[in-house]
Amino acid sequence: MTEPPGRELSRLAELYGVAASYSPSPGRTVAASAGAVTAALAALGVDAADPGAALAAREAELAARLLPPTLVCRQGGTPEALGALPPGTVLHVETEQGESRAGTDGLPSGVHRLTVTAPDGRSARVHLVVAPSRLPTPTDRSWGLLVQVYSLLSRRSWGMGDLGDLAELAGWAGRALGAGFVQVNPLHAAVPGPPTDPSPYRPSSRRFPDPVYLRVEDIPEYAYAEDRERLRELLAEGERLRGEVLGKGALIDRDAVWEAKRQALELVAAVPLGPGRQAAYDAFLAEQGQALEDHATWCALAEVHGADWERWPEGLRDPRSAETARARAGLRDRVGFHSRLAWLTDTQLTDAQRAAREAGMAVGIVHDLAVGVHPGGADAWAQQDHFAAGMSVGAPPDAFNARGQDWGLPPWRPDRLAESGYEPYRQLLRALFRYAGALRIDHVMGLFRLWWVPQGRPPTEGTYVRYDAEAMLAVLALEASRAGAVVIGEDLGTVEPGVRESLQERGVLGTSVLWFERDWEGNGQPLPPEEWRADCLATVTTHDLPPTAARFTGEYVGLRDRLGLLTRPVEEEQAGAAADTGEWLALLTRLGLLEDGSEDAAVRAVHRFLLRTPARMVGVWLPDAVGDRRPQNLPGTWDEYPNWRLPVAAADGRPVTLEEIASSARARALFDVLREGT
Known part of the structure; x- marks a missing residue:
């Protein structure tokens, strides 16, 4: 109705x-x-x-309820709800650290258990989150690179960028360029294909990373694998896939890369671990516990029954059923294999962050947290009780999309999160902060509310469901503070009043993109640099927008026209695009930032402009450094455009390697602007 x-x-x-x-x-x-x-x-x-x-x-x-299932307070404070309890109520706290206390004064940060007993005999046992008032924020201004890891191939990649390439990029950018961070796409585990959904924003699991990003040769056991001939054949296949992309213009074929790597990893995983490595692996298994066992079990079952658990035999749809326990025992070797891959990927991610920090980066690797997970994937299977059945996350109709959006991601149930003391959310954050210097949260407004779309209905027939933002932010502050990590919220688009203010008050940086920064409440002109907010990551473009060169040349309008995405005649779109960039060029000229009328000069000028703003972090879209014209993702398309499958390319469309970027005069000229301006 x-x-x-x-x-x-x-x-x-x-x-x-x-x-x-x-x-x-x-x-x-x-x-x-x-x-x-x-x-x-x-x-x-x-x-x-x-x-x-x-x-x-x-x-x-x-x-009748004495208290809600989870209470929140800032360190040194007292939960407001306790003031409404009947006089004479007895409070007892079991802290996360193992202490037993009467009352809530002076509690350390953590997630504790609070028991209250009222004089009339009623009692309640609830979670008490005590968190720092603010998250860590950058102490100094820095600039860094933004890149989709799969798109950055080196001379050692197996057809797509990997964690070895990420570590190499961070080491070079930190030491040679003075960069303070590298921001990457979500590296969450994908739902396996074929074909695998290439979007990093619809993963199987956000808790565990994707082993397709492993640099196989960097695994210590690689040198001791017995079947050297087969390893050489697989290495040759990786080289062939790299050659197809770099030399022949092929799209990145994630499934082909994974097939070659999977076979190589099985040979490597057959090598017994040495005592030190075994101890490290055992510690990882113990730390990750049930969550890893569930993830690895889903991966093993998906190899047998397919990648959508809702289509599995009924008994296997429940991760706690006797049928699942028997299947897990029968697939013990495969469960162990996928557990090993999770550890190896975690290790290489940690190595990449270490390489970044050793190269002098103040922040290091900025990881990206997708807003949700695939409904058929590992997290949705293992955490069924925490997801809202029959619902999908999306966006309501707005000025940008009159039909609204359905992202196909099941939302967390706010009531179940509160009942568990936000356990899945805490585990997720803790896992990501293991190897992150900072975390970007996609659609950070989802900490406050999400647009729920009933299954089978258009997104116009959805509604907002609210989350306890104070609790979500408290848990975020707690885990980020423990890791000493910065948090960046992607707060673009329609934002509910008060959200940006709440995020800023807690120390969450925002996201400011040049093309959207205008005086919307005044004359609509580009916002002068001194009027930008300071608590943000400032960039010229993103993975969902045209590269800067395509923006200045207007080429992106032609692309959208060829794909039938324009909502008005192409001539009007071109005129609007020219007027938009013309206003920015006029401002750049007035500020003395534009050297000449060339495309390269315009790209450097907008980055000089970002340095004029008070933004704490300034990001450079790496493809902009070499004149790439193609967006990594074109919203509104599926098969019409190769989203998430393009390598970084030069202005002429020729794919370029990490080594070529490092030696590019064009890239160096842009990086010099950033290095000299911070």
């Missing part, structure tokens, strides 16, 4: 954090459909067939 929800349904929805209406723009409110609200409530375990009865039950439940 598309009619708006009634009064009782709206009130019921409010008590569960489900929106009955939303504001797509200032001053405009749109009612959500009753069907969307009812579906969202059903995904939260609420039967809203009789809204009045469900409302009465919820109000009675809340009235």
Whole structure:
């Protein structure tokens, strides 16, 4: 049903954090459909067939409850909810550190268990998150590189960039260029193909990294594998795949790369570990525990039954069933293999961060956290209780997309997160911070609310569901502080009022992209550099936008026209694009940043402009350094454009290696601008 929800349904929805209406723009409110609200409530375990009865039950439940399942306070403070407890209530805390305390004064940071007992005999045992007030922030200004790891091939890559290339890039950029960080795409484990979905933003697991990025030859056991002839054949296959991409213009073939690497890794994994390596591996297994066992089990079962667990035999759809336990025992070797790969990938990621820091980078590797996971993947299987069945994350209709968006990612249930003390979220952050100097959170607004779309319905018929942002930010502050890591929120697009202010107050940096920074409340002109915010990562472009050269030449309009993506005549689009870049060029000229009328000069000028802003971090899209014209991802396309499969290329479209970038005069001229300006 598309009619708006009634009064009782709206009130019921409010008590569960489900929106009955939303504001797509200032001053405009749109009612959500009753069907969307009812579906969202059903995904939260609420039967809203009789809204009045469900409302009465919820109000009675809340009235009887002493405390919510998770409380949050900043270190040195006291949770507000404790002030509403009846006089004489007894408080007892079991801290994360193993202490037993009466009361909550002076608690260390951590996730503790709080037991309260009221004079009338009622009691509650809840999670208590005590977190620092702010996250770590950069002490000094720095600049760095933005790159999709798979797209950066070296002379040693097996058809796509790998973690060896990342470590090499970080070492060179830190020592030779004075860069402070390298930001990469999500390196989460993908859902295996063929064909594998190439998008890094729809992974099988966000908790564990993808072993396709392993540099096989850098694994110590590689030198001791017995079948040397077969390894040489597989190495030759990796070289062939590299040659196809670099020499013949082929697209990156992730599946072919993985097939060659998988066979090589099986030979390498057959080599017994030495005592020191075995001890390190055992420690990793113990630390990762059930989560790793579940992930490796899913990988082993996917090899037998396919990559969508919802299509598996019924008994295997439950990770805790007897059938799954028997299957795990029968696939013990494959489970062990995938566990070993998780460790090896974690090790090389740690090595890359170490290489970055040893090269003098203040931050190092900036990893990217995707907003969700594939519904058929490992996380969705292992954490079923925490995901909202029958729902998908997306975006409502707005000025950029009148039809809204459905990203095909199941959302976390906010109630289950709270009941668990945010355990899956904490584990996820802790895993990523193991090897990250900073973390970029895609669609950071999702810490506050997400647009839930009922399965089978268009995204226009969704609604917002709210999360406990204070708890989400507290857990983020806790884990980031423990790791000493910076956090960057991708806060582009439509942002709810107050969100940016809350993020800034907690120390989360924002994201500012040059083309979007205009005086939208005034004359609409480009925002002068001194008016930019300081607490941000400032860039000219992103992986979802045209490279800077294509923006200045207008080539991106022609690309969108050829793919049928324009919503108005191409002449109007070209005129609009020319006017947009013309305004920026005029400002660059007035500021004395533009050397001449060449394309290279314009690219350098916009980066000089970024250095005029107070932004704490300034990022350079690596393909811009060599004049690449092609976006890595073109939103709104699927088969029409090779999203996420393009190598970094020069202005003429010829793929270039890491070694060629390091020796490029064009790249060096741009990097000199950044090095001299920070």
